[in-house]
Amino acid sequence: MKNISRVEIRHLYKSFSGVYVLSDVDFDLKPGEIHALVGENGAGKSTFIKILSGAYTKNRGDIIIEGNKVEHLNPHVAQDLGIITIYQDRNLISGLTVGENVLIANEPKGKTGIIKWKKLYDRADEIFNLLNLDLRARDRIADLGAAEQQMVEIAKALYKKAKVVIMDEPTASLTRFEIDHLFNLIKRLKEQDVSVIYISHRLDEVFSIADKVTVLRDGKKVGNWKIGEITHDSLVKAMVGEEVRFTFVDSVEKQDAVLEVENISRAGAFSNIDMTLHRGEIIGIAGMVGSGRTEVALALAGIERVDDGKIIFKGEEIQDKPFNEYIKRGICLIPEDRDLVGLISLMNVAGNISLASLKKISRGPLLRLLLERQIxxxxxxxxxxxxxxxxxxxxxxxxxxxxxVMLAKWLSFGMDLFLMDEPTQGVDVGAREEIHRIMKDLVNEGKAIVMITSDFDELMNMSHKIIVMSKRQIVAVLNTSQTTQEEVLSFAIGKSVETG
Incomplete structure (x- = not known):
């Protein structure tokens, strides 16, 4: 059976309003194979998986599942065929228990139609034991972290007897330690002959977990390779169409301190945080989800108050100032969830860029729309x-x-300190390098950046100094040029670092 493809796609086409977003795409997936699908934003990856999961209908082409051509694929047919998609925005009901989410629509019932709750929870726990997951069926989804919710989605797929699991950016909100746990889980799926289509912008993950990789560019298949047949640089070139130069920050001589943080604490959020940031410097903050990194950024931006300690910006204490005073002085936050709290998605580009500068483009109660457009x-x-x-x-x-666009909003205001929470999360390799170049240009102009990231390559390439947080406090301050990813991770997960 290993020689029979679990999924074959031949000459697949899809268009919207007469514009083709997929053209003559072939794809082949074997049983028990982990097959990565990569490409820049707009390459056609999302359309491809939505066709395979039955959400979109193809214009033409053949979809063959285990040797049988499927003509009318919809979400119900796809699930009946064992094709389960785990999207980046997880499809869980937060008010229900873990067990209810796993067995939803398949709850064991008695003759009277009443759910047999003990049997439901026992079945869910059996799946968790099979996958060696530290989950309890009676816990509520709302009480779980992002990584645990990801595991619940995979348990749901296994309960539905999945033969193909499609994972769309599964590590977007996970830390390095949680990613390693996810990879172990994916390997257990592979051992059970489940095929996985793995979509990610993080190419180091592709080389760590995939057996094969297929590249899409501008809706066309560029090629596919066994993972040992292609290098990282060659894969990037296939995705982008040209060589990409990766950005690194240069070592800098210390300039004036722009931010001095002295022993700040907030009950239940973080304690005894100290740091000094100079002009032209990037400090990276590493740590597990829940370590207090984002809470520190919110405090430094003036969004959350501190209980104790001092925040000194350009020589002035500001910890007691209101949020708008932080902005006036030149401090801005680039939040992790750009769509929920960073941008107004239904507003146009010009409107979003001008949001922080409305006084500049206003004359009395009226907006100067021509000036807004020019800016x-x-x-x-x-x-x-x-x-x-x-x-x-x-x-x-x-x-x-x-x-x-979110960066442009604050650049147009003239900020001096940028607090960036996961600045390249969910963006493709080309956009990631463009953002890194913008960051490098900012510090070369004398701006300062505090960067929170779960991407260890980004942390090592784009930080002059690394602060590691664990259990809501700082556990290490490291010179980037003198440390390793392994040392940072050891501090982040609370392990002692071996020396010798």
């Missing part, structure tokens, strides 16, 4: 934002371009 066009050009124009709604931009 927006200026930053669209400076940051190389790919858009149909500044009147295009932000929700139609790629993740990388939405991130650049």
């Amino acid at each position: 927006a066009e200026k930053y669209v050009n400076i940051l190389n934002i790919t858009t149909q124009g500044v009147t295009q709604k932000v929700k139609f931009l790629s993740g990388g371009n939405r991130q650049k």
Whole structure:
């Protein structure tokens, strides 16, 4: 059976409003194979998996599942065939228990139709034991972290007797330690002959977990390789169409301190945080989800108050100032969830860029729309934002371009300190490097950056100094040029570092 493909796709085409987003795409997936699907934003990956999961219908082409051609594929048929998709935005009901989510629509019932709750929870626990998961069926989804919710989705897929599991950016909100746990789980799926289509912008993950990789670019298949047949640089070139130079920050001589944080604490969030940030410097903050990293950023941005300690910006204590005073002085936050709290997705590009500068573009109660447009066009050009124009709604931009719009909003205001929480999460390799180059340009101009990231390559390449947090406090301050990813991870998960 290993020689029979679990999924064959031949000459697949799909168009929207007459524009083809997939053209003549072939794909082959074997039983028990982990097959990565990569490409830049807009390459056609999402459309491809939505066709395979039955959410979209193809224009033409053949979809063959275990030797049988499937003509009318919809979500119900796809699930009946064992094709389960785990999207980046998880499909769980937070008010229900873990067991209820796993067995939803398949609850064991008696003759009267009443759910047999003990049997339901026992069945869920059997699956968790099979996958060696530290989950309890009676816990509520709302009480679980992102990594645990990801595991619940995989348990759901296994309960539904999945033959193909499609994972769309499964590690977007996970830490390095949690990613390692996820990879062990994917390997257990492989051992049970489940096939996995793995979609990720993080190419180090592709080389760690995949057996094969297929590249899409502009809706066309560029090629597919066994993972040992292609290098990292060659894969990037296949995705982008040209060589990409990776960005690294240069060592810098210390300039004036722009931010001094002295022993700040907030009950239940973090304690005894100290740091000094100079102009032209990037401090990276590493740690597990829940270590207090984001809470520190919110405090440094003035969004959350501190109970004790001092925040000194450009020589002035500001910890007791209101949030708007932080912005006036030149401190901004680039939040992790750009769509929920960073941008207004239904507003156009120009409107989002001008949000922080409304006084500048207003005359009395009226907006000077021509000036707003001119400012927006200026930053669209400076940051190389790919858009149909500044009147295009932000929700139609790629993740990388939405991130650049959020940066443009604060650049137009003239900020000096940028607090960036996961600045390249969910963006493709080309956009990631563009954002890194923007960050490097900022510090070369004398700006300062505090960067929170779960991406260890980003941490090592884009930080001058690394602060590691664990259990809501700082456990290590490391010189990036003198440390390793392994040392950072050891501190982050609370293990002692071996020496010798």
